[in-house]
Amino acid sequence: MSDIDVLVIGSGIAGLSAAIAARQAGAESVIIAEAAGGIGGASRLSSGLIVGAGTAMQATAGIADSAELMFRDYMNANQWGLDGGVTRRLAAESGPTIDWLVSLGAEFHPTPVSGGYETQPRCAVAIDEGQGLIDALARAARNLDIDVALGQRVDRLLVKDGVVVGAAVGDDELSASAVIIASGGFGSNPEKIAEFYPSLAKAGDWLWYVGEDGSHGDAIDLGQQVGARITGHDTGCSMLAPGFTRSHETYLPGWLVIVDPDGQRFIAENAHYSALDRQAVLRGGRFFVLFDSQALDPEAAKATPFYAGGSKAYPGRTERTSPNWNPDILREMVAAGRIPFADSIAELAVAVGVPDDQLEATIAEYNEGAQAGLDRMGKYPEFLRPLEKSPFYAAEIRLSEIVITGTGLQIDPEARVLDALGCPIPGLFAAGEATGGVIWPFYPSSGSSLGHGAAFGRVAGTNAAARSIAGA
Template sequence: MSRVVDYDVIVIGTGAAGLSAAALAAEGGANVLMVEAADRTGGSSALSGGVFYAAGTSLQREAGIAGDTAQAMFHYYMTLNQYKLEPALVRTFCERAAEAFEWLRGMGVGFTVENLYASGVDKVRRGHRATDGGAGIVAGLEGFLSDKNVDTVLGTRVERLLVEEGRVHGIVADGEPVRSAATVIATGGFGANPELLARLYPDAARHGDLHWYIGAPTCRGDGLGLAAQVEGQLSQINRGLLLITPGFVKDLESYLPGWLMMVNRAGRRFIDETIEYSVLAAVLDEQPGHDCFAIFDEASRLASRTTKYRPAPNWTADRLLDHVEAGTLVSAPTLDELAGKIGVPAARLATTAERYNALVQAGEDRDYFKPSAMLRPVSQGPFYAAHIRPAVICWTGTGIRIDTEARVLGADDRPVPGLYAAGETTGGMFGQCYAAGGASIGNAVVFGRIAGANAAKER
């Protein structure tokens, strides 16, 4: 930035939260400046699957789903996380998600009935997957902003906030001040910042170099530092979403094949292997070593293929042999030898496999109630074991505390005048278990809209 320019609203970050904030601020009559650290807009949102979680939408009605409500969504969301969240924030999200979804749909973001699915661990189809993924949502927001009174500066990091007499009056970027009536922090998470991960999300550092982050490399937690300048509070630490991985490649695969037999380090099954990825990651946290092994036999390897609904391209028959060759998949001619290689009690693993095979033969998993179609025996050598760990950092859930008006809360629990925040940079909305695919994008858009609308009123 070469000169000082005054704006009504400054939005820091241009993911779904920042773009939504800029859109509502501009609609409210504000002239807006968006500042982005990357060389293009979109942030981690553009890299996401583009799922939006909401209840009571037009798309649900088109699919014949009647009677789904914000209240039902709230009850599910809070119960899943044992009410260890900030209820007012969750309630606001649930009540305003449908409105935000219709807004996106109205601006041309594509959503179809075919891409409406049950993204949580309940059976209600609330996961609205955008036709063109997260990039499609970002493109829709960018198109909406194209004729609005919004300036955008790329490749620029905000160094600090301008604070006068306890009120935020803008930012300093490239050493120069830019004044505003209100500022919105929407800088995303801190998944690309190893120091913050170690301090605020220690579970994400547990497995060392195996960990990797799927979000934008520019997401380094800038917003947390800016909020700290005005004593903005942080939500509970060690929150986020870790996806499970066998460590085959650094490629995102949210699902494992449901036909695997998973055992912990004691050699025992511990879960329905088809359970949602977010739940599996949380359950793994309770297992010895915080990991497990996926066991299967030669017949299952030969039958393995990817599917449209649970894509797992690294688990096809030929690829699995490649992983054996690379040393990331363990193989042995007998189950006893396999147990020795992975360090689990051989006798107990044999008992587990015997019991599992009996359930397969009976056609019913009476232990963990996995769908019968996913039951395959573990009986024909050679046998295989993949080491499964929650090590892919999807997003970070510790962040700036806000109220239901998206105002940043200071040390005295009062809103910091002139400062708002939305999206992954905020906290309080997410617990140990991710509620459902699309909750992150939904949260970003809902609170981005709230932040932008309120910021515009301060001009």
């Protein structure tokens, strides 16, 4: 006989969703162990965009979407390299999960938005962002008598005859019919980044994580104790940043011109951040942003729009401003010697160690396209501003701001944790950023991480409850 029915490790969106679903599915005693002193993890800090296909909200807004469309979008974005069964389950659960969140009291702006390159707008936008979602889930958990034990960092799984039968914090052991690992990612753990996310480790001392200190990657350690398969190596969602400030900047201003160390452009700079991220990983993670004196002149800078889709990206948001690429910061960084400059593109190339003939050719072609309003790389015409007023500047950027880590426990469509042979480990489930490979390597759209956290949290909680009811 176990002490409790279901033990959930972590109180972010995945853990809270799992615990609530377990109670709703008939588990009588559910406890969440939370390492931090408060509820919510990285989920609480998030922007609150969450993916769901076929939601009531979409139907009201006249958006014809379906699980099948989402399945195809996710598979296509990842060149059909995802686990099809897991993706199909995620797509099927995503819409009902948003409706379920609404039923629990989560509030959303009425019209879903597009979170990237998906075929239909399917990103629900939470009022009060991630904190709004967590507050609603925490209230629902309280109403269902789910205990959240704060300051309890689980360090050990209890195993009997190959079955996970509980977990421990130091000498304190708690037995449970099922354990759900929802302890988030490893963005705050430099050793784990070096081992599991080497493309980001390359950023050196520029590297930083925008999420919670509690993202230690304990899921990997706990899983390894019981022979779990770790998957999703070197994946995640990260941003290109100049290292001027440690401010979260999701979208780069469209007018920037980015070149690689060979002096070549490789992407339309107004691309979605997941596309910039992926291309940056494939090309070594270190680049230069080029601009001319117009970027430092407040009046001239205003003449070119900063972002696609207007200055407000999502409903309920304040005006978007760039914490890095504004005239004040740029002038400060030039004065501090952080941004090399020169009177000609060729001299600038020498200053930053890029082949001068290539950089001259790249900028000449860019300028020609900008003057004609047609960019070879497909940048939107409104962002095309020729580099023609010296001095010219080149700021180094690196893939250096981690938002989500993608390596973790491999799960099956029932959110069961798999062992090295791909077989479910009895009694053990996982959801959210603790898992690996579910939506990677190409982050399919904004909202995908909260989306899979909540959806597989529900699946894990429901299945964990079934185990306890069956008397496991």
